[in-house]
Amino acid sequence: MRIGIPTELKDNERRVGMIPDGVAQLVKHGHEVVIQSGAGEGSGYLDVDYVSRGATIGTQKDVWDCDLVVKVKEPIESEYPFLREDLVLFCYLHLAAEPELTRALVDAGTTAIAFETVTSARGDLPLLTPMSEIAGRLSVQTGAQLLTAPAGGPGMLLGGIAGVAPVNVTVVGGGVAGAQAVDVAVGLGAQVTVLDINTATLRAFNQRYEGKVRTIASTPDNIAEELRRSHLVIGSVLVPGAKAPKVVTEEHLRSMPEGAVVVDIAIDQGGCTAASQPTSHSNPIFSFGPVTMYCVTNMPGAAPKTATIALANETLPFVVQLANQGAEQALQNNIHLKAGLNVAQHEVVHEAVKDALGL
Incomplete structure (x- = not known):
């Protein structure tokens, strides 16, 4: 052949x-x-x-x-x-x-x-997994950069400085990409919350991080409450083959703090926020209300x-x-x-x- x-x-x-x-x-x-x-x-x-x-x-x-x-x-x-x-x-x-x-x-x-x-015999998506891992890790690196003043952000460090409250990072969707995002955000000293519809997934985060990561069931009300105080949101909702559900509404985004950042990893499948629109590495961000949106459709291409x-x-x-x-x-x-x-x-x-x- x-x-x-x-x-x-x-x-x-x-x-x-x-x-x-x-x-x-x-x-x-x-x-x-x-x-x-x-x-x-x-x-x-x-x-x-x-x-x-x-x-x-x-x-x-x-x-x-x-x-x-x-x-x-x-x-x-x-x-x-x-x-x-x-x-x-x-x-x-x-x-x-x-x-x-x-x-x-x-x-x-x-x-x-x-x-x-x-698919694989384990029931996962083996050809998507490595890119989800990379996108998940890059999402926090990218968000951290966009929160800095030279990047046009509010001038916040993701976390880890004594005497200063850490940045609140919310990960919506605790799958492969979300898990990698959590790992990096925790490592940088952020206050991390994970929202997911699967309680078994949330339980696994509790066990892995021994309660240091907040885990909350993903409902519209809970998403609304968490986003109001979130400086960085990672959207990592996946339904294999289908469009990503729009679990984050425009109202949720408008309620976020001024200068907050949303990185929508799910943009390849249409994005999981109502405001998400595909962007590129050449022109990666746009503003929606108080929020900077990053919706690059080939995030792993950065590495x-x-x-x-x-x-x-x-x-x-x-x-x-x-x-x-x-x-x-x-x-x-x-x-x-x-x-x-x-x-x-x-x-x-x-x-x-x-x-x-x-x-």
Whole structure:
């Protein structure tokens, strides 16, 4: 099989869909890997690194002409003309928040497998987990920076200074990303509150932090009360494949302290606040009432070296399976890979995506 790895075109997206070690494994299995020239440079991999492991360097067209295209982020509009019926696309898609891309995939008849809905025997989302971990950790770093005066914030340090009240950090959603955000915020000395609908999740936070983290059931009233005193809010609500529920209202945001920051990790799936709108690394923030909103749709792209390696470690076994068996057979043989199938034969086949798009 011919596997293509394109250069990512999303704003400031420096990750790449495969590292040289992955190329070597695919070549060992008898496959041809075509890397777009310069695709790996943002993650620290030069063309020569790929060539030394058996890859061919090609143009954008060469890559998209392959049987299987593996990338990181969803195709942007300029890439839609490359979509076709005999193509298998394997990447993050987030179609619940991308109706135009969904229509392009359906019209082209492309077989589209989304990283974010591939499952595992443990019941988790193994291809989403590493990026959620990175986004969760970056969210607190980003929020802490935006609270400083040079960044236009109120001039607050996240915490840890004797005699000064710590910053109040509220994490809405205690999943993988939320847990990482809590870990960093606690480490920096903030006063941290977690809201989640699952009491078992809250109980786990109580046990891990021995009561040092406040845990509260996520209800509209509780969210309203906590946000009124929160200087930094991390939105990390996830419903696999579906649009993120808008659990934070405009009224909640307007009640927050002047200069407070909201980092919406859930923006890839539409965002979990009523004011969330996609932003980019080039233009990451906007104001809503008293709040600075950060809604960058490819947060892990800020740490491309770490993110590329972490993602490649998880995706490669599935890529090898797709290449060795062909997409149709691989999807039949692996129910967890099949859970990632979003579009096939000119229709959306993932139920949560269909519901989110009203299909």
